[in-house]
Amino acid sequence: MARRLSPMGPEFVTSAPVRLVFAREVSAPPAAVYRALAEDVEGWPSWFRAVTLCRPTGGGTGREVKLIGGTRFAETIVAAEPDERYAYRVDETNAPGLRALVEEWRLTASGSGTRVQWTFAADGSAPIRLVLKAARPGMGQAFRDAVKTLDKRLAASRTEH
Template sequence: MARRLRSVDLDFIESAPLRLVFTAEVRAHPETVYRALADDVAGWPSWFTSVTAARPTEDGAGREVRIRGGTVLRESILAADPGERYTYRVDESSTPGPKALLEEWRLTPAGTGTRVRWTFAADGSAAFRFALRLGRPGMGRAFREAVRNLDRRLGGAAA
């Protein structure tokens, strides 16, 4: 059963009760990384192993993402700035606990490659926030592995 989450805007990335921020670098240029994030939604499972399926919805204005363990998320794209950022809000989740979720992928040039910063902004029940804090190291490992996989997939390709 889908649970509707609170609709939040871009400023939630700074005001969320819980923010988890992770960074890593890839050899590919920001435009190339952006295309993998925003234009190849269906390709996410090939590099982000926590994602089992992903597909664009609403003519690209939304996404449906399935996460390992059975969670299904329905999302709305809030910012799609080529080569700079890709931000989406979770509108519905099959998992109890979250009240509001927003994820932002920021891309900045780093030498000849890209620094990727993933911010996971959340609000939810006390148990949900506790579980996220406890799961932070695992989320960090999953992010770093995903970025390594993405780097290999992109082959450090130029834009």
């Protein structure tokens, strides 16, 4: 059964009780990374292994996401700044214990590429906070793998054009 979460805004990424922040440099330019994040929503499963389904909803104002293991999210886009920032909050999920969840992707030009920073900002029951903090290494690895795969995918598309 879907559970409604608190409707937090993008500022939650700086004030959440649990903040997991990961960053990695990629060779793709910010515009290409932003397009993959915000415009090619249905392409997420091809580069983020934990994501099995990602599709736009509400005419592009939201997303439906499914993860390996069956976790589902109904999300609302809370920030879409081309080539700089893409953020969404979870409105409904089947994950127990969560009260609020916002994810933000920040893009910063770095040489000829991009510094990609992902912030996972959450609130929940005491047990879920502990679980999320303990999951930091695994989430970090998932992020690094995803961004590396995305960079390879974007490089391949650049050479095809």
